[in-house]
Amino acid sequence: MTDDPTLEITEITSEIDSLLNNRSDVYDNLKTINQERKDLRTKIAEMSPLILHDRKSLDKLYSQQNEYRSTQKTIFPELKHIKATLRDMDQQFRNSNTHNSKSNSRNNYSGISSKKLAEKLEKLEWKLQTESLSRTEEKNIIDNIKHLGQLLKTQSTIDSSKTERHKLVSRLQELQGNLNKNFTDYDVLNKELSKIKQSLQEKLSTRDAFFTNLNEMRVNIENLLKNLDETNDNISKLKTKRRQIIQTKKSHENSIVMAKMKSILEDEKEKAKKKLSDGKTLSLDELRLALDQDDEYLKL
Secondary structure (H helix, E strand, O other), X not given: OOOOHHHHHHHHHHHHXXXXXXXXXXXXXXXXXXXXXXXXXXXXXXXXXXXXXXXXXXXXXXXXXXXXXXXXXHHHHHHHHHHHHHHHHXXXXXXXXXXXXXXXXXXXXXXXXXXXXXXXXXXXXXXXXXXXXOHHHXXXXXXXXXXXXXXXXXXXXXXXXXXXXXXXXXXXXXHHHHHHHHHHHHHHHHHXXXXXXXXXXXXXHHHHXXXXXXXXXXXXHHHHHHHHHHHHHHHHHHHHHHHHHHHHXXXXXXXXXXXXXXXXXXXXXXXXXXXXXXXXXXXXXXXXXXXXXXXXXXXX
């Protein structure tokens, strides 16, 4: 600062103007940030139902995923049991076919169906009952009847097992088809699940970024308000200082005027007293000065 009051007042006024401009910029920034914060809150509010929708979709897909897994857990044991049963049945068929081939080959019954075996057995029983046979023939027929009866029983068991095997194979194919469809649907579900999880994660990341921006805006607003308080305080101090300087300047100027007026009055007083002593005619004001009645001229 300078010792010249006028220059100092000019400098202070310039500084006040600068602070006022800064304050105006702060107000503008506050207005802009508040609008941006309002827009950001609107975006966050708009995202909330979208996030909720994705979460509900995920809950539904997770439930379906559990249903698929439950179905798989139900199918796998049954498949395992059927395959083991079929392996056992196939082994029994192989053993039975080997035994029957040896037995049938002696009597030329290889490859004969149960129906044919039953017809042959019926003919032999009829022959045994109706024809006159030698002991040897009778013995041979009885042996054949026993043998055919055993073969028929075995073949009936095999036929029944084949029917059961056919049912098991059909059930196996049905379960395998259901399992394949389950796997296909499960893969489609997992792809949809991954897609929605990614969409949800992107929305959550975006919302987190919005919240971070809101916090940054809050800090910026606090700093701007602090700056605003400091600016207002500085403006107030500078205005007070300028007012004091102006008052001091006016007081000083008044003192100078008073000093000049006193000097002029003293000169006029001397002149009036000289005229009075010389016996010259004085005006009323000159008379007052000559008689030292000049206080009213000093009332400013």
